[in-house]
Amino acid sequence: MSTAFSLALAVGLWWAAIAKLRHLRRSPGDRPLAAVTGLLFCLAIGPLPVLPGLNDLVEDAVPGLAKLWLNLFTVTATYCLMAFYGYSVGGPGTEARLRRRLFGLFAAQAVMIAAWSLAPLNIRLSPGALENLDDWHGALFTVAALGYMAFGLGQAFWWSVRYARAAHRTRLRTSLRIVSVALAALLVACLAKSGVALALGVVEGLRPEDEGLILLSRVYPVLVLVGTTLIVIGFCYPAVASLPGRVRQARRRRRLYRTLGPLWLRMREAFPHLVLDSDVPGFAGGWLPWTYRAYFRRVIEIRDMIVQLAPYYDPEVAVRAEGEQTADPQIWVRARLTEDALRRKQAGLPVEEPYVLPALGGDDLDSDARWLARLARAMTDQSSVEAVSSSTSSIRNT
Numbered sequence: 001m002s003t004a005f006s007l008a009l010a011v012g013l014w015w016a017a018i019a020k021l022r023h024l025r026r027s028p029g030d031r032p033l034a035a036v037t038g039l040l041f042c043l044a045i046g047p048l049p050v051l052p053g054l055n056d057l058v059e060d061a062v063p064g065l066a067k068l069w070l071n072l073f074t075v076t077a078t079y080c081l082m083a084f085y086g087y088s089v090g091g092p093g094t095e096a097r098l099r100r101r102l103f104g105l106f107a108a109q110a111v112m113i114a115a116w117s118l119a120p121l122n123i124r125l126s127p128g129a130l131e132n133l134d135d136w137h138g139a140l141f142t143v144a145a146l147g148y149m150a151f152g153l154g155q156a157f158w159w160s161v162r163y164a165r166a167a168h169r170t171r172l173r174t175s176l177r178i179v180s181v182a183l184a185a186l187l188v189a190c191l192a193k194s195g196v197a198l199a200l201g202v203v204e205g206l207r208p209e210d211e212g213l214i215l216l217s218r219v220y221p222v223l224v225l226v227g228t229t230l231i232v233i234g235f236c237y238p239a240v241a242s243l244p245g246r247v248r249q250a251r252r253r254r255r256l257y258r259t260l261g262p263l264w265l266r267m268r269e270a271f272p273h274l275v276l277d278s279d280v281p282g283f284a285g286g287w288l289p290w291t292y293r294a295y296f297r298r299v300i301e302i303r304d305m306i307v308q309l310a311p312y313y314d315p316e317v318a319v320r321a322e323g324e325q326t327a328d329p330q331i332w333v334r335a336r337l338t339e340d341a342l343r344r345k346q347a348g349l350p351v352e353e354p355y356v357l358p359a360l361g362g363d364d365l366d367s368d369a370r371w372l373a374r375l376a377r378a379m380t381d382q383s384s385v386e387a388v389s390s391s392t393s394s395i396r397n398t
Contacts, residue, residue, distance in 0.1 A: 046073030064124030
C-alpha cells in the first residue's frame with residue numbers, strides 16, 4: 001500500500017511540475033511561477049533514488065547517496081518556496097534577501113555533505129534515523145537540514161497566512177489556506193525532529209530508546225507526508241478547480257470548430273493564398289486532431305477571407321434576401337451574399353458597385369466564432385432550400 005501511494009505521489013508531483021513548466025514557457029518572465037516550478041521539480045526529483053527499483057541501484061553504487069540526494073533537494077525546495085513568497089509579496093529588497101538566503105542554503109548543504117562524508121557507513125545509510133542522532137555526524141546533518149528548512153517554512157507560513165487573508169479571488173484564497181496548513185505541518189515536523197537531535201546531543205542520559213523520543217520520531221514522517229501532499233494540492237488547486245470549466249469550454253469550441261468546417265473549406269478553395277502558414281507538418285491539410293490552435297486558425301482564416309469577398313457582394317442579391325421572411329434577417333442576408341460572392345469569386349466576376357456590408361460579429365474570438373457558426377448554418381440551410389427547389393423544378397419539367 002505504501003509503495004503504491006509513493007508511486008502515485010511521485011506521478012502527481014511530476015504531472016504538477018511539467019504542467020507548471022508549460023505555464024512558465026508561456027510566461028518566462030514570471031518569477032513567482034519560476035519559483036513554484038523549481039519547488040515542484042525539487043519535490044519530484046528528490047525522491048527518485050529512494051523509489052523501489054532505483055534505490056537498490058543507487059545504494060549499490062554509493063551507499064547512503066539516496067538519503068543525501070533526497071535531503072539536498074528537499075532543502076533546495078525550501079529555498080524555492082521562500083523565493084515564491086519573496087517574489088510574490090516581498091516588495092523592495094527581495095533580490096538582496098533572496099541572495100543572502102541562497103548563501104545560507106549553500107552553507108547548510110555544505111555542512112550536510114561534510115557531515116555525511118565524514119560519517120561512518122551505518123550513519124551515511126540513514127543519517128536522520130533516531131538511533132543515529134546520538135552521533136555528532138547524524139545530529140549535525142539533521143540539524144543543518146531541518147534548521148534551514150524550519151527557517152524557510154516559518155517565513156513561508158507567515159507570508160502564506162497574510163497573503164490568504166488579503167486575497168480576493170476565492171480559488172487563490174482556498175489554495176493559500178491549503179498551503180498554509182501544509183507549511184504548518186512541515187514546520188512542526190522539522191522542529192520536532194531537530195529538537196530530538198539537539199536533545200540527544202545536549203541532555204545527558206537521554207537515549208534513542210526513550211519512549212518520548214520514539215513517539216516524536218514517528219510523528220515526523222507522518223507530518224512530512226501530509227505536508228508534502230497538501231502543498232502539491234494547494235499549488236495545483238486553482239488549475240484543478242477550473243478544469244470542469246475548461247472542459248465545457250473545450251466542448252463548445254469543438255462544436256463550433258465542426259460547424260465552421262464546411263464554410264472554412266469553401267473559403268480556402270476560393271482563397272488558397274490566404275491559408276496561414278504552419279510549422280506543424282500536415283496542419284494546412286486539416287487532418288490533425290482537435291487543438292485550440294486549429295480552432296483559432298479556422299476562425300481567423302474565415303474572417304480574413306470574408307473581408308476578401310467584399311468586391312463580389314451583389315446589391316441585387318441583398319435586396320432579394322431582405323425581402324424574404326426569416327427568423328434571423330441579418331444572418332440570412334449575409335448568408336445569401338456570401339454564397340453568391342463565392343460563386344462570383346470562382347467565376348472571376350466582381351461587381352462594379354459592390355454592396356457594402358456593415359461590420360458584424362462578436363467582441364472577442366469566441367463570440368466571433370459563434371456568429372460565424374450562425375452564418376455557416378444559414379448557408380447550409382440556404383443550400384438545402386436551393387437543392388429542394390431545383391429538384392422540384394426538375395420534376396415539374398419532366
